[in-house]
Amino acid sequence: AQSVSQHNHHVILSEAASLELGCNYSYGGTVNLFWYVQYPGQHLQLLLKYFSGDPLVKGIKGFEAEFIKSKFSFNLRKPSVQWSDTAEYFCAVIPRSYNTDKLIFGTGTRLQVFP
Amino acid sequence: GAVVSQHPSWVICKSGTSVKIECRSLDFQATTMFWYRQFPKQSLMLMATSNEGSKATYEQGVEKDKFLINHASLTLSTLTVTSAHPEDSSFYICSAEGQGVGELFFGEGSRLTVL
Numbered sequence: 001a002q003s004v005s006q007h008n009h010h011v012i013l014s015e016a017a018s019l020e021l022g023c024n025y026s027y028g029g030t031v032n033l034f035w036y037v038q039y040p041g042q043h044l045q046l047l048l049k050y051f052s053g054d055p056l057v058k059g060i061k062g063f064e065a066e067f068i069k070s071k072f073s074f075n076l077r078k079p080s081v082q083w084s085d086t087a088e089y090f091c092a093v094i095p096r097s098y099n100t101d102k103l104i105f106g107t108g109t110r111l112q113v114f115p
Numbered sequence: 116g117a118v119v120s121q122h123p124s125w126v127i128c129k130s131g132t133s134v135k136i137e138c139r140s141l142d143f144q145a146t147t148m149f150w151y152r153q154f155p156k157q158s159l160m161l162m163a164t165s166n167e168g169s170k171a172t173y174e175q176g177v178e179k180d181k182f183l184i185n186h187a188s189l190t191l192s193t194l195t196v197t198s199a200h201p202e203d204s205s206f207y208i209c210s211a212e213g214q215g216v217g218e219l220f221f222g223e224g225s226r227l228t229v230l
Contacts, residue, residue, distance in 0.1 A: 009156070036221075043119070044208070044221035090159070102149075103219060105159040 002026050004093050006106035013081050013113050021076040021089055021109050023065075029097025033074040035065055036090045036105075044090065050074065061085070086113045117143045119211050121222035128199055129230055135195045136225045138209030144189035145211035149219065150182075153206040162207075165192040199229040 005024045013019060025031060035047040048059025055067040065076045074091060091106040118141040128134050138148055146167050151159040163184050164172040171184035181203075183195040192211075196203050206226050210219040 004158075043223050044210075044219075046218060049218070102161055102164070104161075105151075107156070107158045 002095070002098075002104075004091055004104050004106040006089075006091055006109050008109045009107070010110045011112070013111070015083055015113055015115050016080050017113075019076070019078040019081045019085070019111070021091075021111070023074045023076065023091030023106060025072050025074070025091075025093045025095075025104075027072075027093060027095035027098065027104075029095070031096060032094040033065070033067060034092040034094075034103065035059065035063070035074075035076050036092060037087050038090070039087045047076070047089070081111075081113045083113050083115050085111060087111060117141075117211070117213055117220040119145075119209065119220045119222045121207075121209055121225050123225060124223060125226040125228075127228045127230065130200055131198055133195055133197045134199055134227060135193055136207055136209075136227075138192045138194070138211070138222050140190045140211045140220070143211070143213065143220075145192075146189065147212040148186060148192040149210045149212075150184060150192070150194050151208045151210070153208060153224075159208060162194075167192075196227065199227070201229045203227065204229045 007022045033050040036044045037047045038044045048057050050057045050067045058064045063078050067074050088108050088110050090108045092103045120139045122137045148165040150162045153159045162177045165184045165186040167186045173179045186192040208224040209222045
């Protein structure tokens with residue numbers, strides 16, 4: 001079945017460590033890609049998105065993601081995490097080639113950063 | 116940024132009763148709102164797309180007679196869980212579509228517990 005996969009369910013890091021969260025999708029053709037973050041007790045909010053152009057996308061709070069079409073991936077990265085990055089991170093896809101504008105979410109990755 | 120508010124944030128009800136959850140866009144008008152359901156450690160599953168002034172579009176497998184959606188104005192969509200049963204216990208999240216394609220603003224979620 002078509003899906004969005006986040007292989008890391010729970011990641012624990014120390015402050016200043018580098019972060020990479022994996023996201024793979026199985027939809028062919030044109031896709032719009034998103035990373036959303038949910039801080040403890042808060043709403044989901046958009047971190048960054050990719051529609052077209054430069055496959056390296058920069059978002060808020062120092063996050064970036066790289067779209068690699070050949071790998072069907074959109075991994076999220078941050079060079080040096082902070083305690084305040086502790087949150088749940090969701091990758092999401094709009095598979096345009098399937099004639100839909102609905103967001104399909106991955107299962108999420110819980111990131112815990114310790115000082 | 117745009118704000119979407121859900122009410123109530125948590126509700127406990129007896130089996131067989133109906134529960135209404137409201138989703139409001141506080142500072143913008145939302146022609147389209149989405150309702151998601153999230154089980155523990157699982158992805159957000161789209162239940163239905165709510166369109167102002169017209170019938171909601173339900174995803175496959177979602178009972179439209181059980182999950183009644185009303186989008187009577189550009190700032191309010193409601194989800195009513197009718198004749199709730201314990202298996203309906205879940206976290207329900209709404210979102211509203213902003214100006215940018217695929218950019219969604221999420222409510223804080225409503226946790227329903229059916230006894």
